[in-house]
């Protein structure tokens with residue numbers, strides 16, 4: 001549990017409301033799941049879901065609440081990227097960013113990918129989504145989650161906000177700063193952890209101020225990436241006014257070219273609290289911010305502010321198109337053979353990039369990134385090896401059912417799926433014949449999980465080793 005000083009501070013701030021707020025700490029946190037609308041409509045998923053689902057509400061049409069006992073993280077539908085496990089309040093953030101298909105969107109502090117997967121879905125995986133995290137390990141997890149989601153139009157970077165500003169300038173239609181914060185809104189979740197050590201939450205007022213200073217710095221840099229007329233959205237999962245209305249007020253005082261706008265409002269979305277910031281920081285419009293409180297909303301604590309860049313001058317950013325150096329035809333030979341045997345649809349070679357033996361399909365809006373550390377650009381198709389092409393796991397997860405020549409499909413309860421996900425080979429059954437020596441996606445209810453290769457009368461397992469489930473009994 002958080003220390004008593006945290007509760008004393010909240011009591012002072014909330015007054016009459018405090019008892020209801022404090023009571024939420026004795027209740028279990030809500031568990032949420034957001035359906036991947038790039039792969040399946042929420043209603044269709046609900047129909048085939050093995051878990052009982054309840055819609056979170058109009059604010060997030062793909063979001064559902066579910067029973068804590070459901071264990072959705074271990075289900076093969078999760079491995080197929082049909083949903084992301086996300087706390088229900090966190091689903092409000094991308095909805096209020098409100099990205100439109102075709103836009104350029106930057107998620108500046110994106111790992112592990114809750115908001116980025118949501119943004120990609122709302123953008124219908126079009127335009128360009130730059131998902132960045134300053135922490136290298138977290139950026140790798142972000143890439144894995146985006147890969148499972150099946151995105152093709154994302155650029156994943158591991159950069160400091162200032163490096164992003166130097167590389168791109170003011171080119172983005174929308175920039176999201178899901179800021180590192182003191183995380184007070186998640187205390188109830190941590191407090192409910194089964195492990196007693198992790199159940200103790202560290203909190204101090206000094207830490208709150210340190211977060212607030214860092215947030216203002218990140219916001220100032222983020223503003224340099226928003227194009228005139230574009231939007232800057234700031235979110236935290238904390239209650240602390242210093243990090244919420246305070247960070248916004250400090251930013252707006254030095255940035256008169258930004259103003260708060262009224263976001264979409266839904267049931268349970270409360271207003272910002274201008275009276276909680278010091279008088280010398282008071283700024284018009286702070287009540288336009290949105291606060292989600294656990295005692296008013298079925299989710300944890302969140303704060304969201306939507307700001308508009310009010311300059312009307314033309315963007316002078318560096319929308320520098322990517323300088324394609326096309327792979328040679330001989331280098332693409334193995335890819336072409338693979339694609340002819342395995343895939344359907346259009347795989348435009350004029351957007352392909354071959355780097356260190358890895359072949360990528362970049363988004364049509366690809367931009368130069370020469371000064372940044374890239375984690376993933378567009379869709380990794382696979383590796384060009386002497387004499388053959390090895391398809392990437394990312395490609396399997398990005399494939400739509402009509403883009404595959406032949407797949408080996410299993411229903412959700414088939415024992416073959418557990419065997420496949422634990423790395424075992426699968427027998428080729430008579431009804432699957434004739435299967436020739438080819439790469440084949442293994443699918444669950446039609447959704448790809450990964451690759452297998454027909455060889456010597458069985459399906460050799462190519463599910464990535466790092467993702468395999470420990471199930472030694474799973475061999476068929």
Ligand code: SAM
Pocket residue numbers: 108109110111112113114115116133134135138161178179180181214218
């Ligand atoms: N948006 C993520 C999601 O929905 O899954 C959660 C982001 S988390 C609240 C904040 C992120 O900020 C962390 O991943 C952390 O690595 C990153 N971060 C930490 N310090 C930062 C800084 N100075 N500038 C930008 N990002 C920072």
